[in-house]
Amino acid sequence: LPDEDKEYACRNFVLKDGSKIKFYANVSSVLDSEKAELFCADGIGLVRTEIFYLGRDGNCSLEQRMDTYRGILRAFPHKPVVFRLLDIGSDKKSAYEAFEDNPALGNRGVRLLLTDYQSMLEDQLTALIRLHGEYNTVRILVPFVADANEYFRVKKIAEDIAEKEGLNMPDIGVMLEIPSLIYQLDQFKGECAFFSIGTNDMFQYFFALDRGNPKVSSLYRPDNQSFINLLKRILDKSNEIGIPVEICGEMAADPEMLTKLIDMGYREFSVSPYAINELKYHLHKIQIS
Ligand code: PEP
Ligand code: MG
Numbered sequence: 001l002p003d004e005d006k007e008y009a010c011r012n013f014v015l016k017d018g019s020k021i022k023f024y025a026n027v028s029s030v031l032d033s034e035k036a037e038l039f040c041a042d043g044i045g046l047v048r049t050e051i052f053y054l055g056r057d058g059n060c061s062l063e064q065r066m067d068t069y070r071g072i073l074r075a076f077p078h079k080p081v082v083f084r085l086l087d088i089g090s091d092k093k094s095a096y097e098a099f100e101d102n103p104a105l106g107n108r109g110v111r112l113l114l115t116d117y118q119s120m121l122e123d124q125l126t127a128l129i130r131l132h133g134e135y136n137t138v139r140i141l142v143p144f145v146a147d148a149n150e151y152f153r154v155k156k157i158a159e160d161i162a163e164k165e166g167l168n169m170p171d172i173g174v175m176l177e178i179p180s181l182i183y184q185l186d187q188f189k190g191e192c193a194f195f196s197i198g199t200n201d202m203f204q205y206f207f208a209l210d211r212g213n214p215k216v217s218s219l220y221r222p223d224n225q226s227f228i229n230l231l232k233r234i235l236d237k238s239n240e241i242g243i244p245v246e247i248c249g250e251m252a253a254d255p256e257m258l259t260k261l262i263d264m265g266y267r268e269f270s271v272s273p274y275a276i277n278e279l280k281y282h283l284h285k286i287q288i289s
Pocket of ligand 2: 198
């Protein structure tokens with residue numbers, strides 16, 4: 001299908017059981033957000049804020065940071081927009097991590113936010129809480145959580161800021177992308193609004209397989225049955241504790257994997273906005289609805 005063709009993108013897909021398949025968009029720029037709007041995304045499932053940070057807003061003021069994020073919200077108004085807190089490290093390097101011997105297992109993601117980057121964390125949370133006051137569509141996602149307490153610490157900092165600002169707390173969710181968290185899911189019952197599975201990292205850490213190393217890329221097979229079993233376990237547990245779960249890793253953008261995930265029971269996916277049309281075309285072709 002040609003890139004700009006959106007014949008299928010704006011159709012609703014409802015399964016025979018009455019459930020709707022939702023496609024959110026992963027974005028890294030205002031242009032991506034405009035595409036998300038064009039391709040009728042149900043929301044933005046992942047704003048990779050580290051892209052702005054690594055690009056130019058590393059040392060910007062709170063106002064400037066809010067302006068950057070506002071660009072996304074303006075391009076994609078009225079539907080939920082999930083901003084992932086800064087996920088610096090490993091494949092998303094800054095000068096800081098360049099000196100770690102093993103950055104994939106180092107001080108990255110939420111670990112960094114709770115240590116050396118705490119003022120950045122507070123700044124980012126303040127920006128997002130204020131923007132939620134303006135748009136009412138902001139959701140916050142905490143990346144690279146290995147221990148539930150890391151999430152609770154971030155949540156407490158966010159709640160304190162919201163209280164100080166006299167503003168409502170946006171929905172806050174947890175990124176499931178480190179296998180240790182699968183055995184802590186019960187702790188999140190009633191404590192977070194949503195889960196988002198980052199299958200790119202989840203697979204990397206489950207199989208001890210560097211996601212960016214071409215020498216092992218032929219082994220990077222998320223259709224491996226043990227990984228499918230793991231995803232099924234997460235879905236069952238999330239349903240049991242009443243927390244909606246979506247998949248935001250690349251595997252959902254592979255039509256065959258998407259079918260598998262739908263068969264398994266997943267209904268919400270966040271993919272590149274450019275993939276939505278083709279995926280809906282695929283669903284149409286196999287007459288899943
Ligand atoms: C993931 O890990 O699957 C994910 C969506 O995040 P990123 O690719 O940015 O690490
Ligand atoms: Mg990740």
